[in-house]
Amino acid sequence: MKENFSRRSDRVRPAPAQHRPAPPEPGALAAKVRTMAPSMTRSMQRVAETVAADPAGCAALTVTGLAERTGTSEATVVRTARMLGYPGYRDLRLALAGLAAQQASGAAPAITTDISVDDPLTDVIAKLTQDERQTLADTAGALDISQVEAAVSAMASARRIDVYGVGASSLVAQDLAQKLLRIGLVAHAHADPHLAVTNAVQLRAGDVAIAITHSGRTVDVIEPLQAAFDHGATTVAVTGRPDGEVTQYADHVLTTSTARESELRPAAMSSRTSQLLVIDCLFIGVAQRTYETAAPALRSSYEALAHRHSPRDVR
The missing domain is CATH 3.40.50.10490 (Glucose-6-phosphate isomerase like protein; domain 1)
Incomplete structure (x- = not known):
């Protein structure tokens, strides 16, 4: 039973509840980027990956500054912010500042280091444990x-x-x-x-x-x-x-x-x-x-x- 999945069923999916979900918590921003990046355009991916990798640096930038840093446009920056769950760029900037503060205090981990082929098992265990913990926290925070x-x-x-x-x-x-x-x-x-x-x-x-x-x-x-x-x-x-x-x-x-x-x-x-x-x-x-x-x-x-x-x- 092969179907063209772009064609919707005759049955209409119920409309979602009429409420605006709260923007993601600062600590959940990196997880949101990982989740949404595959469905973004390449230019939007550049914006999303940049803000997740350097929240402190990007928090100090205006929408124009971030567009210049990522080689995109102001409209792309705003669309990316909205796709990540923020009403606008100002809200994304506040989240970036919060994430940077959490990382500086140790309350939120920096971007997890990939496991290398020559990592000792003690490092593998530590990295996997951190990744699993963050994945669970991100999932819990994003659930509707x-x-x-x-x-x-x-x-x-x-x-x-x-x-x-x-x-x-x-x-x-x-x-x-x-x-x-x-x-x-x-x-x-x-x-x-x-x-x-x-x-x-x-x-x-x-x-x-x-x-x-x-x-x-x-x-x-x-x-x-x-x-x-x-x-x-x-x-x-x-x-x-x-x-x-x-x-x-x-x-x-x-x-x-x-x-x-x-x-x-x-x-x-x-x-x-x-x-x-x-x-x-x-x-x-x-x-x-x-x-x-x-x-x-x-x-x-x-x-x-x-x-x-x-x-x-x-x-």
Whole structure:
């Protein structure tokens, strides 16, 4: 079922809540740049990468000065600021000044150094730990709570929940489905794209489909989500690209962050960390909403596993 993803479904995605999200916190600026850069023009990328790499220097520049430094135009600088979530360049400048102050005091890390092939394991551990910590903080700061709450509400009352993911994301999908099964919900993870689509067309209103894709353009994940969307299921996208193709078939979009990709640190590593945080938030939210049935189901699963692994009388 190959589709042209520029064509929207006949079903119209609900309009988002009418509120302006708060601009990113200063410490989340670098993560925002990493998330949005792939969908920016090259000139906008130059602006974004420059301000993330040198917040103190850029905070001292006027819009004209930053345009000259990056070889772009004032209009490009303003568009970049808005794409990063700031109403205008003045707001971006204030965030840059705040980030520079945090870095100077040690409250926020400078740009993380890439892992080198000759790094000792002590440095590898330290760098990975810092990157993972920052990725989790960036993801938590960027999550739209209203979107999370809407996804949790749909899942808590769902007749059935299907989760789609391939590659590293398939491991995250399996983790979520397993957790939901343990609290008594009907949940399935699909890594095979053919099975995913054939199951998706069976979904109806009252069901939930969740697509996990960091890039936002994984065809094997988009196709079943589109099928579920077209058949009336509530759809959720967990993605690092809020403007990716997958979001046009998602009722609710949950954005993840990721550390900078390098030769020894593929994007799949850090994206998995942020995806796991999001699906754990979903699981806990659902467990809270369904506590009267979730708690007994969870106790039963614990008891069954404990019994299975207890010593047996072998004759």
